[in-house]
Amino acid sequence: xxxxxxxxxxxxxxxxxxxxxxxxxxxxxxxxxxxxxxxxxxxxxxxxxxxxxxxxxxxxxxxxxxxxxxxxxxxxxxxxxxxxxxxxxxxxxxxxxxxxxxxxxxxxxxxxxxxxxxxxxxxxxxxxxxxxxxxxxxxxxxxxxxxxxxxxxxxxxxxxxxxxxxxxxxxxxxxxxxxxxxxxxxxxxxxxxxxxxxxxxxxxxxxxxxxxxxxxxxxxxxxxxxxxxxxxxxxxxxxxxxxxxxxxxxxxxxxxxxxxxxxxxxxxxxxxxxxxxxxxxxxxxxxxxxxxxxxxxxxxxxxxxxxxxxxxxxxxxxxxxxxxxxx
Ligand code: ADP
Ligand code: TRP
Numbered sequence: 001x002x003x004x005x006x007x008x009x010x011x012x013x014x015x016x017x018x019x020x021x022x023x024x025x026x027x028x029x030x031x032x033x034x035x036x037x038x039x040x041x042x043x044x045x046x047x048x049x050x051x052x053x054x055x056x057x058x059x060x061x062x063x064x065x066x067x068x069x070x071x072x073x074x075x076x077x078x079x080x081x082x083x084x085x086x087x088x089x090x091x092x093x094x095x096x097x098x099x100x101x102x103x104x105x106x107x108x109x110x111x112x113x114x115x116x117x118x119x120x121x122x123x124x125x126x127x128x129x130x131x132x133x134x135x136x137x138x139x140x141x142x143x144x145x146x147x148x149x150x151x152x153x154x155x156x157x158x159x160x161x162x163x164x165x166x167x168x169x170x171x172x173x174x175x176x177x178x179x180x181x182x183x184x185x186x187x188x189x190x191x192x193x194x195x196x197x198x199x200x201x202x203x204x205x206x207x208x209x210x211x212x213x214x215x216x217x218x219x220x221x222x223x224x225x226x227x228x229x230x231x232x233x234x235x236x237x238x239x240x241x242x243x244x245x246x247x248x249x250x251x252x253x254x255x256x257x258x259x260x261x262x263x264x265x266x267x268x269x270x271x272x273x274x275x276x277x278x279x280x281x282x283x284x285x286x287x288x289x290x291x292x293x294x295x296x297x298x299x300x301x302x303x304x305x306x307x308x309x310x311x312x313x314x315x316x317x318x319x320x321x322x323x324x325x326x327x
Pocket of ligand 1 (some may be wrong): 007008009010017018019020021022023113147148149150151183185186194195196198210284322
């Protein structure tokens with residue numbers, strides 16, 4: 001039997017380089033490996049866990065599908081769907097919540113961070129976030145989850161839930177593992193933390209043209225370009241990480257030598273990095289423009305994905321119901 005893979009990204013806007021390198025690249029790699037059966041969703045229900053605008057959510061879930069398809073996710077190889085179209089996820093989440101302790105959820109760093117960010121939105125939906133994510137994965141008994149390193153605490157919860165369901169109710173859930181990529185942590189352009197949609201100036205979108213990429217890089221902080229040690233954190237370190245991800249390790253080493261010697265000219269570094277990033281994004285953007293003009297095709301992909309995903313998820317949820325005395 002093929003190993004199952006599930007992943008998703010929230011519908012909070014178009015994707016950025018962090019989402020692409022940390023999550024989508026891993027999704028692509030497993031999709032193209034015939035040993036795996038891949039299911040990729042837009043985590044639109046999860047979008048309700050933080051403040052959102054109804055019309056923006058409606059538009060954004062389509063944007064994410066377009067990004068997926070443009071980046072190379074292929075409905076012939078993967079099941080692509082909206083989480084909200086498979087109500088089995090929310091149903092299963094409730095059953096799973098019966099083996100989860102409240103305090104465990106309240107102490108998760110991801111929960112605490114979001115409460116800090118939105119102090120007036122500490123909702124039950126937010127507290128339930130990791131349980132719904134576990135349900136997304138376990139509904140398909142998926143063993144691999146391509147996501148960035150920031151999602152590891154959520155996967156740990158999913159493993160705990162799987163173990164408890166197996167011990168208490170005799171289920172056979174695998175303990176899902178993260179599938180890591182080279183870009184599992186793409187740093188912010190601001191020089192601090194990770195590239196993230198919620199931090200202005202931190203990211204480059206997959207839809208950004210060459211000029212927009214240049215502008216974003218222009219505001220990334222640098223230094224004099226020379227010193228006794230190459231910085232390990234901050235603006236310069238982050239630029240070098242991006243160089244490594246888009247231009248390779250040897251290019252990074254060349255810059256490091258320059259830093260310790262004659263000095264780096266950041267304008268040149270940023271221009272060649274902008275070119276390298278655009279070279280990777282340009283074909284994705286061309287494909288996206290074509291797809292955006294064919295709404296019917298996108299609708300069909302999503303409708304078909306929902307049907308296929310539901311059939312699989314229903315089997316698991318029915319099995320859970322029987323094992324828990326509900327059927
Ligand atoms: P954001 O922080 O921008 O809101 P999400 O939380 O929606 O991003 O993340 C969607 C997916 O992209 C997850 O798998 C996450 O791990 C991955 N991801 C997000 N930002 C980065 C990053 N800077 N580096 C690597 N992966 C990332
Ligand atoms: N929590 C993930 C994120 O922030 C999104 C997500 C929801 C997810 N359900 C999932 C990722 C299931 C992998 C598997 O991006």
